[in-house]
Amino acid sequence: MTPINQNTRAKGKQFRLVKFFAYASFIILILFSFPFSVVISQQAKDILMRSYENYALLVGENLNHQVFQNFSIPVSRRYGHISLREKEQYELLDRVVRNTIHGFNVDIVNIYAIRQGVIAYSTESRALGKKVKTSPGYDKAVNGEHSSGVLAKGDNLWGLGIERIGGEKKLRTYIPFRGVNPFTGENEIFGVFELIQDMTQEYRSIVKLQYFIFGLSTLIMGLIFVALILIVRKAERIIEERAREQMELEAQLNQAERLAALGQMCAGVSHEIRNPLGIIRSTAELMGGMDDANDSQKKLSGVIIEESSRLNNIVTEFLDFARPLKPNLQDCYLEEVLDKNLQFLEPELDKKKIAVHHNLDGRSLKLRADPQLLYRTFLNIFVNAVQSIENGGTITVNVEEAKNHYVVRIEDTGCGISQENLSKIFDPFFSTKETGTGLGASIVRNIIEAHGGSIRIESEEGTGTKVTIELPRG
Ligand SMILES: Nc1ncnc2c1ncn2[C@@H]1O[C@H](COP(=O)(O)OP(=O)(O)OP(=O)(O)O)[C@@H](O)[C@H]1O
Numbered sequence: 001m002t003p004i005n006q007n008t009r010a011k012g013k014q015f016r017l018v019k020f021f022a023y024a025s026f027i028i029l030i031l032f033s034f035p036f037s038v039v040i041s042q043q044a045k046d047i048l049m050r051s052y053e054n055y056a057l058l059v060g061e062n063l064n065h066q067v068f069q070n071f072s073i074p075v076s077r078r079y080g081h082i083s084l085r086e087k088e089q090y091e092l093l094d095r096v097v098r099n100t101i102h103g104f105n106v107d108i109v110n111i112y113a114i115r116q117g118v119i120a121y122s123t124e125s126r127a128l129g130k131k132v133k134t135s136p137g138y139d140k141a142v143n144g145e146h147s148s149g150v151l152a153k154g155d156n157l158w159g160l161g162i163e164r165i166g167g168e169k170k171l172r173t174y175i176p177f178r179g180v181n182p183f184t185g186e187n188e189i190f191g192v193f194e195l196i197q198d199m200t201q202e203y204r205s206i207v208k209l210q211y212f213i214f215g216l217s218t219l220i221m222g223l224i225f226v227a228l229i230l231i232v233r234k235a236e237r238i239i240e241e242r243a244r245e246q247m248e249l250e251a252q253l254n255q256a257e258r259l260a261a262l263g264q265m266c267a268g269v270s271h272e273i274r275n276p277l278g279i280i281r282s283t284a285e286l287m288g289g290m291d292d293a294n295d296s297q298k299k300l301s302g303v304i305i306e307e308s309s310r311l312n313n314i315v316t317e318f319l320d321f322a323r324p325l326k327p328n329l330q331d332c333y334l335e336e337v338l339d340k341n342l343q344f345l346e347p348e349l350d351k352k353k354i355a356v357h358h359n360l361d362g363r364s365l366k367l368r369a370d371p372q373l374l375y376r377t378f379l380n381i382f383v384n385a386v387q388s389i390e391n392g393g394t395i396t397v398n399v400e401e402a403k404n405h406y407v408v409r410i411e412d413t414g415c416g417i418s419q420e421n422l423s424k425i426f427d428p429f430f431s432t433k434e435t436g437t438g439l440g441a442s443i444v445r446n447i448i449e450a451h452g453g454s455i456r457i458e459s460e461e462g463t464g465t466k467v468t469i470e471l472p473r474g
């Protein structure tokens with residue numbers, strides 16, 4: 001494993017930890033935000049209940065006073081006894097009670113007669129005369145203590161504090177009815193007031209608040225979670241990209257090292273071959289030119305001259321490939337170089353019925369480059385394109401100007417390159433042609449890179465090939 005891979009894995013692990021924290025904190029917050037919202041709303045409910053209870057106590061005290069002063073005392077004096085079965089007495093009490101609670105937020109008032117154990121008075125006529133259902137609150141009031149409790153219609157689901165919005169909520173308060181017995185002169189508890197207040201509206205707001213807090217905290221955490229995951233994903237992608245670039249760079253370095261060694265060897269061998277080759281060629285020329293040479297000797301020396309010059313070309317290509325490239329930079333024009341290429345190839349293009357489309361007319365594409373090297377580069381590309389086209393086709397040359405560079409696209413409608421071969425195209429000596437050296441594409445890349453540019457080849461078998469070159473303007 002390379003150090004790069006180890007590095008990437010270590011970083012991957014770091015991010016796995018970040019992801020784990022993101023998921024864990026999201027789950028923890030979901031788990032805690034609900035109890036949190038329940039606690040907050042419970043506190044609000046307690047405060048609401050206490051304020052209703054205090055309110056009820058105040059009303060109760062007032063009621064106690066009013067009923068005692070304006071009903072109990074006058075009635076006892078007038079009739080000598082209190083009996084609410086008598087219409088007159090009942091109506092007086094009803095008036096006193098209704099006047100007292102008028103304008104206060106109290107829904108129902110019941111007055112219990114302790115001795116008889118019945119509801120002696122009620123603002124709701126249907127409750128009148130009903131037997132008392134004893135409850136801890138009622139018993140407390142009988143013993144002189146007040147107390148409150150919530151009357152709810154079962155909507156606290158599973159007892160977990162999860163409540164449906166819309167349930168009816170009332171507060172019931174029991175208050176002892178005290179007074180001084182006009183006959184004995186002693187402090188006594190005559191009965192029990194039961195006050196019922198409706199707090200549904202306020203309660204509903206609190207339950208809504210509870211769901212709002214829960215929803216909001218889940219939403220905020222959800223957003224943070226999504227943001228965190230997106231950041232982690234992005235960081236992972238960047239790291240992967242970096243690792244890939246580094247690996248490519250390493251591969252290029254290895255390739256460059258191999259090529260350098262190969263180049264040195266080629267240069268040495270080519271140089272050694274060229275000298276004797278020159279001697280062979282000039283000797284053959286001499287032999288062919290001799291006066292006493294017969295026809296077959298002349299023909300044979302012609303073959304030697306032809307083959308030795310082909311060999312010379314190959315050796316020259318080897319040397320080109322092997323020699324370190326130092327472009328002789330000067331101001332030149334891209335459209336001139338490409339035009340010259342196309343003019344040179346015209347007879348071949350005509351022969352193979354290849355149409356050329358380009359966007360060079362009337363343009364002035366100035367750049368700093370070595371025009372000879374550029375000429376050889378584009379020639380190699382054009383020759384490959386021409387060779388790929390069998391029965392007529394098209395070559396399209398498109399030059400675009402970017403801010404600091406030119407983008408040259410050369411497309412052909414030839415045989416295309418298989419995926420497998422596409423990856424080998426820049427390997428020296430890779431060729432699918434019988435007479436090809438397989439150095440053309442390598443030389444092209446060397447030249448382009450020596451100019452600080454880049455080359456990319458895309459191709460689809462059976463459809464054609466597109467070569468994209470980026471060249472700095474210099
Ligand atoms: N435009 C193209 N269309 C189809 N195949 C192509 C094209 N350009 C390159 N190739 C393929 O890539 C191979 C390598 O190309 P390269 O130019 O390096 O060598 P070559 O053309 O075979 O030989 P030479 O050294 O004479 O150029 C070719 O043999 C061919 O299979």
Ligand SMILES: [Mg+2]
Pocket residue numbers: 380383384436440441
């Ligand atoms: Mg070629």
